[in-house]
Structure formats: structure tokens, C-alpha cells
Amino acid sequence: MNILYDPQLDGELPFNDKQQVLATLSQSLPDMTLLHREEDLRPFECDGLAAYRVLPMLVAMPHTLDQVETLLKTCHSLGVPIVTRGAGTGLSGGALPLEQGVLLVMSRFKQILHIDPDARIARVQPGVRNLAISEAAAPYGLYYAPDPSSQIACSIGGNVAENAGGVHCLKYGLTVHNVLKVDVITIEGERMTLGAESLDAPGFDLLALFTGSEGMLGVITEITVKLLPKPETAKVLMASFDDVEKAGKAVGDIIAAGIIPGGLEMMDKLAIKAAEDFVQAGYPVEAEAILLCELDGVEADVDDDCATVRRVLEAAGATDIAQARDDAERAKFWAGRKNAFPAVGRMSPDYYCMDGTIPRRELPRVLKGIAALSEESGLRVANVFHAGDGNMHPLILFDANQPGELELAEDVGGKILELCVEAGGSITGEHGVGREKINQMCAQFQPDELTAFHAVKAAFDRHRLLNPGKNIPTLQRCAEFGAMHVHNGELPHPELPRF
């Protein structure tokens, strides 16, 4: 993947002289932090997808909404592209800077403005960390449900921009289900409010449209989220299987029994071993797969459900079922899963985390496909997934210091995503398209559908100044890249460089 913005494949960008832009912005925004020296720009050259790095032209760090408004208006009139960044934890390069663009960093907006326990809402600025909302709501017995694994660090503005998920989505929904209202500033510097504190708002559901739009339609400046009462209790069962397929089928059986677990996670042998070596969670290292099933709610119901799930797991052929005896053991069971990524990171110099979703019934077939790709490429793949909602996170292990291995890992990753699309799934469940999966979008969508997406973009940002080159590929890019997909697995011109 060629990470640099390519005017031929991504569309022409207006050219702007850095010194001129710097002078204009410094003049109209004298009190705003504006970084321009290379050593100051360096920390912002990548987000959570650290393999991709681009030095931005300038970094703007406003601390008032008036500054954001002026910045957008000025860049709009100059024709300078803007990439918005929150905490920079995104995994798809959505906040990857542009050489010719201003990086708008929203991390200084980190106030929790208001918590209303009776209305069960929190009004926060975009730079507030996801976990900080739940911490602030805890004294009222409330919490914010979506919990991406980066929740200690990731900020809510980015969560909205990416429609972030987590391990509790099947029961409690994604970000889009848990946000009531956002304030936005458009590229033209207009302020508008999408959604409302009430459960619906008049007009089109622009709140749903903006959620997950990856900073392409506007800049999010304030968010009102729903808070939920903390479940009375939560219990976790861990089931071991001697066969991944059996574990996959058990997931369907639990749901067929009419139970929606709070969390339902699966790990394969390599992931189990990595996690066990790292945090000693008490995982059975000899198992081919484990399922972690968390049941939460009212105590009496949870006990009933635990009994039902245990029966289902036994019938599905689990070789061992353990129930966490107390909160400490429950935390231990989860520690392995929540640390799976860094644990895998210890086994290999580098790893590449994928994020495809599939209908759960396709799990055995897709796992077989991944195993075949792993064997063919010689790269190990550890599988960790949100089994309940079919969101897979294959982790491809590689060594970037070995020539060609990064490219090989990217290639395997791309093929895994195409496998997901073929199975009726999606190239991204929660990480977003960003820059990383821009080419795979051509596999998931037809040109007419991409054209409709560009039409939506044009309604809000006619000159393509917000985060250009991300999320939606141009038809030119798909014509170049899509041709490679026509004959699956048989590249028409293997001698040509791939991006």
C-alpha cells in the first residue's frame, strides 16, 4: 500500500505554500498553538497504525471553539485540506496527516461539561477519554457502554468519528447506539447540532450519518452520550474446545437459546498461548480454542442464564467449563483477552491487526481460509474475536526488519478482508477504513455505491478538504486496484508493484 496521498489515484489537491499558510493562520489565530518545525511535527506523523507515517504541513492545537471555527473558515478559503485527530489511537490511519494539509488536534478539548444522572446523559468535549466518562458517571451507578480496548487512551470524539465498538456491542450496541447529540463545525465554519437530548430529532438522521464518517463531513466539537445503569452483577464462563469449529458453533447455540451475552469472545490456540505466557490468566494452553461468555444483568436472571449457557456449552462439546468464582477471577479471565494484542506482540517483532466481520455461520470456512493464507505466506496468524457479533481480529505476525515482510503481511491482511467480503461480511467492524483499507473498499462496494458515498461527501464538503484520501476510494483508485480483484488470487501483472 502506497501510503502517500497520490493525486492520480486519490484526486488532485490544491497546492499551498507552507510559509504562506503559516503566515495567514498565525495572523488570524494569534493565540492558537500552531506547530510548524519538523521536530514539533514529528510526534504527529502517525496514529495507532504506526507503520504509516507522513509529516503534516502544520499542526493546529486550538483550545476554543472560536479558534476551530476560524481555522476551518480560513483553510476553506485558502483551500487547505484538514485532517482531524483526537487521541491518535485509531488503527486504520484515519488521522494519518497529509503533507499538504493541516492536522487539527482536538485533544485540548477534554472537559466533561455536565453529567445529569436523572436524565442519564453526559455532555462532554471531544478530547475526553472514553474511560473517563464511565469513571465520572460511576458515583451515580451509571456508565458509558461502548468500550473499545483502547478505552484508557482513546477519546470520545474519535469514537464518534469511527463508530467505535468493543467487547459488549452485541448487547449494548456501537457508538452510534449510545450517542444522542453531537455539535459539529462544518468545513465552511458553520456550527450545527445533530440529534438532540431527546431520543430523536427532526429531519434526516444526520447523527447516524456522521457517526463513523471518519472526519470526512465535519469536525465534532461536543458530544452528548447516553449513560446506562451498571448491571447488578456480571459472571463469566470460560469454555475450552479441542476444535475451533466446535467453539464457533457453540456461539450460535448460545444465541439460539435466546441469550444475548454481555460479552462473547473467542481466542484460538496461538492467542491463548500468547495471553497465558503474558498475564497467566489461567487459560488452558492445550485447548484449540476458548470461549469467554460474560452474562450480566439482574442477579437471579444471570444465575439462570449461567446454567443455560453451561448446558449449551456441554452439548456443544466443550472439554472444560470454568466459571469465575468472584470478581477477581473474572478480571483475571478478561485480562488475558484484553491483553491479547500486546501478548501477541511479545511473540513477534511486529504484528498487523485486522478487523473484518462475517456472519457467524461462516466462521469455520473463514478460519480455514485464514489458516491456508498463513501457511502459504509462512506468517503466523493468531485469532482473537468478538465472536458474538462476528467481528474477527486476526493478528498477523511478522518482522518489519525482514525485507518484504511488511508487504507480505499487508497482502495477507488484504486477502483476509476479501475473504470476509466473500463470506457476506465487511472489511471493517470497528476500526474504520481510514487509509489502511482504502483499497479493500473497492472489493466491498460497486462503483455506483462509491459514487453515492462521494455524493454524500459533496453535500457537506464540496471541495474535498476534510480528510481527503481516506474512507472512500475514488473510482480511479478502484479502477487501478479493483482490476487486481477480478481474478481472485491470480494477479494479472505480478511483476507490477502493489500498493
Added chain:
Amino acid sequence: MEQHEQDQHPTHAERGTQAAAGQDRADMLCERVRQALAERTPLHIVGGSSKTFYGRTIEGEAISTRDHRGIRHYDPVELVVSVRAGTPLAELEAALDAEGQMLGCEPPHFGEGATVGGMLATGLSGPRRPWAGSVRDFVLGSRVITGEGKELRFGGEVMKNVAGYDLSRLMAGAQGTLGLATEVSFKVLPKPGAQASLRLDMSLDDALARFAEWGRQPLPITAAAWHDGALYLRLEGGPSSVAATRERLGGDAPEDSFWTDLREHRLAFFDTEDTRSLWRLSLPNHTPRLELDGETFYDWAGAQRWLRSEASAEAIREAAARVGGHATCYRACNQADIEPFTPLSPVLAKYHRQLKHQLDPQGIFNPGRLYAEL
């Protein structure tokens, strides 16, 4: 698809002639739209005509989705159903019910002919909405004929999918003004193991205080209303928690049909002979009583209020806006030429127009149904 899974958990997937007939009808709808585009004829999208009253009255050539019907794919284990727009809502609900599942948003029918397309276009949800979610919350994907007369696919049949803009959810409540939805995929939910309803004599102020108090507790509530000195609650969940909560809260049992009658506006409060306009106020949780002329029925634990009133639209809308909500004139709004939906701010209106123009450049889909300018 893996056969062995089907043996255990039956899926309902159309095959052969049925699926082909469905595609033929989708092609016919596309053809009809292209013809309208060529002739620049505005189209009035019609399903079961059960919700014609909701929204602005419009002119246009009728294009019916009713023949484009049937469940294309239903896999109970995946919690997903894909259904064509002209499918009667009752038919969909019966199919889900047979598998012990349901639509979480509990949509109103307002007539026997109600279709899935109408449910999506109006985006209306029933009493369970604050706890389970709205129509748009359950939308996973859609097929839509847009302003070029082609059927496009957005979203999909998986729970999590953040590829591309969420045009499927955008269709919910858009009143058919952004295109003709031909098919929708929904997340469905298992039906609760137990259900009980109760009625408690209580003043409005006490009821509002209780709604707030209970909202902060993990109780198995899935509907909460107040009217005329009585609070109504529906409890759903596991048998143990429902029984225990029912026991703790006491009260007597309302009519079995109470929640359905509320959803369908069949309670006496919604009497269609009443000449006063029926307003729907959507308000933040824990909004106190609003001083407005007329009679109010409180649903959604007070977040949705039905108001029978002769007060002016301005007065009602201002009262709702002051507390952060909005007001929709739902029924009997014609006598005073009341706009059904709350007017948008100038900036929002601008982006609504631009979005409409981008997706329906010739303005042929239900023009004026939502707002005069869209």
C-alpha cells in the same frame, strides 16, 4: 453456506424462482424510477398506506412497493433478517415470532396493510424504544434505488460494519425523500423469557420522579407510561427478575392489550373523533411537566408525550424546544395548516437541501413529504 449448521438451526433463505421473482420486481421498480427520471415526474412512494397521515400531503405519481415482498433471508442464529420493503409488517413479525424473536423497536402498524418500507421511512417506534432502541438502531443494511435509478446496497447483514457512510440508517425516518428503499436488513432480538405488566395509582409528579429513579437502576423495565392518575409499567426479562420486581412494586394488572393499544393508538385518549390536534413531543429524560393547554399522555417514561391540544403550533414547539426537545403534529393538523415536523435551523436546512440534491438531484422521491423544500 455450511449445511451442517442449517440442520441444527434452520435458516430461511429464498431460492430459485422466488428469489428470481424478487429480483424481477426490483428491476421493475428501477425501470419505473428511470422512467420518472426521464419524464421528470415526481413519485409518491406507497406501501400499505397505513401511515399516510404522518407527514406532509404531496402530489406525485404513485409507485407501489407492495408487490416487492417476502423475507429474502432470515437466520435466527445470526439475529438478522433481510426483508423486502413491500412485506407486510405483520408477516415479518409472524415469521420472527415463530422463531421466538421480535423487532426490538416495537413499531406501530396503524393499519393492517403496514409494510416494512413504511416502518423504515417513518422511523416510528413503539413503547419499548427507550430501552431497546429505535428503528434506525436495528437497521444493519439496505438496498435503495437512488436518483440514478439503480438499486444500490449499503451496510449488510452483519452486526458491526463501519465501511462507508451509514446510508442505511439515514433512510430511517427520511420519509422516502432520499430514495426508494427496496429491502432492509434488521438485527432482531430474542423474545423475553417472561413478561408482566402492572398499574399503580400515582400522581404525575411522583410518576416522573419514579421514572428517573428507576432509570438509574438495573430493572427489567421495557415500557413505562402515565395517564390520568395511573402509572403503567411493563417488565420483561428472565422469569426470576420479572417475578421479583413485580412482587416488589405491587399494583394491579392493566388490560393485556394495554401496550399494543398504546402503540397502535387505540386507547380512548387517541380517539380519532377528537378534533384537537394530536401532537407528539419528544423530550429529554426527566423533563418536568410542561405548562400547555390540553391533555397529555406520557409514554417512554416521559420522553415521548402525546398531547391533545388546540394551542398554537408556535406555543407547543417553543415549549418543547425550551427543554431541548421537539414537537411533531401527528394527526388532525390540517385545519390550521400546521407543518407536521419542527422546522430546521437555517444551517441544518441548508445541509438537508444539499444532501437531498446530491442523492436525488431531480427531486423525484416523495418531494415535500418531510419539508416543503426537500
